[in-house]
Amino acid sequence: xxxxxxxxxxxxxxxxxxxxxxxxxxxxxxxxxxxxxxxxxxxxxxxxxxxxxxxxxxxxxxxxxxxxxxxxxxxxxxxxxxxxxxxxxxxxxxxxxxxxxxxxxxxxxxxxxxxxxxxxxxxxxxxxxxxxxxxxxxxxxxxxxxxxxxxxxxxxxx
Amino acid sequence: xxxxxxxxxxxxxxxxxxxxxxxxxxxxxxxxxxxxxxxxxxxxxxxxxxxxxxxxxxxxxxxxxxxxxxxxxxxxxxxxxxxxxxxxxxxxxxxxxxxxxxxxxxxxxxxxxxxxxxxxxxxxxxxxxxxxxxxxxxxxxxxxxxxxxxxxxxxxxxxxxxxxxxxxxxxxxxxxxxxxxxxxxxxxxxxxxxxxxxxxxxxxxxxxxxxxxxxxxxxxxxxxxxxxxxxxxxxxxxxxxxxxxxxx
Numbered sequence: 270x271x272x273x274x275x276x277x278x279x280x281x282x283x284x285x286x287x288x289x290x291x292x293x294x295x296x297x298x299x300x301x302x303x304x305x306x307x308x309x310x311x312x313x314x315x316x317x318x319x320x321x322x323x324x325x326x327x328x329x330x331x332x333x334x335x336x337x338x339x340x341x342x343x344x345x346x347x348x349x350x351x352x353x354x355x356x357x358x359x360x361x362x363x364x365x366x367x368x369x370x371x372x373x374x375x376x377x378x379x380x381x382x383x384x385x386x387x388x389x390x391x392x393x394x395x396x397x398x399x400x401x402x403x404x405x406x407x408x409x410x411x412x413x414x415x416x417x418x419x420x421x422x423x424x425x426x427x
Numbered sequence: 428x429x430x431x432x433x434x435x436x437x438x439x440x441x442x443x444x445x446x447x448x449x450x451x452x453x454x455x456x457x458x459x460x461x462x463x464x465x466x467x468x469x470x471x472x473x474x475x476x477x478x479x480x481x482x483x484x485x486x487x488x489x490x491x492x493x494x495x496x497x498x499x500x501x502x503x504x505x506x507x508x509x510x511x512x513x514x515x516x517x518x519x520x521x522x523x524x525x526x527x528x529x530x531x532x533x534x535x536x537x538x539x540x541x542x543x544x545x546x547x548x549x550x551x552x553x554x555x556x557x558x559x560x561x562x563x564x565x566x567x568x569x570x571x572x573x574x575x576x577x578x579x580x581x582x583x584x585x586x587x588x589x590x591x592x593x594x595x596x597x598x599x600x601x602x603x604x605x606x607x608x609x610x611x612x613x614x615x616x617x618x619x620x621x622x623x624x625x626x627x628x629x630x631x632x633x634x635x636x637x638x639x640x641x642x643x644x645x646x647x648x649x650x651x652x653x654x655x656x657x658x659x660x661x662x663x664x665x666x667x668x669x670x671x672x673x674x675x
Contacts, residue, residue, distance in 0.1 A: 309526070309550070309553075309606045310550055310606045310607050310608045310609050310610075311608075311609050311610070312608075312610050312673075314612065314669065316665070327611070327612070328611075329609075371671070371672070371675055373675055389552070391672040391673075391675050392672075393668055393671055393672050395664070395665075395668055397664065405665070405668040405669060405672060406672075407669060407672040407673065409549055409552065409673075410550075410552065410553045411552075411553065412527075412552055412553050412554065412555045413527065413553070414555055415555075
């Protein structure tokens with residue numbers, strides 16, 4: 270399940286916005302300007318079902334998102350959706366993976382505490398016996414230059 | 428014709444005799460003749476795989492994807508509690524203190540070990556380095572990767588973490604780790620090929636029970652393994668999907 274973000278979980282001054290997420294979900298997001306640097310050498314790994322509902326997360330996912338494993342499993346992956354991310358980026362992601370292809374991009378993710386972290390994300394469809402049964406997403410440390418490019422580009426895509 | 432067992436060429440030379448002992452044990456367990464063939468290079472091994480010479484293989488994760496998806500191999504077991512990790516290191520005297528200080532054109536010493544090279548290059552991505560904008564220097568062993576750094580013929584070396592740990596203390600004192608992977612889910616796997624697949628359950632049962640008798644424990648000890656763990660088909664598929672995302 271996915272819930273509106275709560276002020277008591279937020280660290281520091283925050284802004285508020287309501288996002289329309291995939292599946293007709295509306296969520297109140299509270300976000301700050303605090304960046305958590307991506308840790309060296311780690312990969313954030315998760316799997317979802319075909320509807321984008323999280324089925325598995327690794328320890329790095331839990332640590333970076335600020336949510337517990339229990340809060341993440343069975344939640345939509347859009348629990349990480351940051352208001353600065355243009356909807357066009359996720360439309361492109363879904364269009365690509367639903368065709369059975371890999372998607373790669375730079376993503377600003379929203380933490381439970383309102384902060385954010387940048388990742389280089391790769392999403393691939395899990396094909397079993399010829400059928401897409403879900404998706405695996407692996408996030409790794411992005412280069413700062415690619416993050417800077419994304420910071421300039423994304424506001425132009427709304 | 429005997430079945431053929433092989434091992435990913437990245438195994439430590441210290442374990443050479445261990446694999447022969449393992450093969451003798453395995454033949455007794457299943458009552459079949461198995462020939463152990465150790466290839467000197469990844470390419471020579473892949474050539475043998477392509478002409479279907481291999482029936483059992485202790486495969487690195489990179490080749491496991493091809494073996495399962497293209498050649499119909501099935502997973503048996505993995506070593507419990509062990510994962511493949513990579514280390515990016517420099518000469519201790521190097522001015523580089525963080526990966527992001529590296530620039531295009533950097534000289535990167537590697538071995539042919541495909542999954543370690545992949546993990547290492549991912550750790551260099553934050554500096555905008557890719558195989559297209561660096562000079563790759565391929566070495567025959569991790570000791571030679573270290574020597575490239577010591578001679579300052581390379582700026583950075585990519586090591587299998589286990590191989591880095593096994594370097595002599597004299598060499599390690601002259602090197603410095605920039606970054607070490609903490610991936611945890613990529614590891615070698617013992618796979619069975621189509622011709623021997625009908626013995627899969629029996630093979631797996633014998634392997635999983637190896638540590639319960641003294642003889643089996645001795646064989647494992649010679650490979651520096653503690654105990655095998657089962658690999659479910661879906662676990663294998665997950666690791667292959669993961670390698671697929673990294674190889675992008």
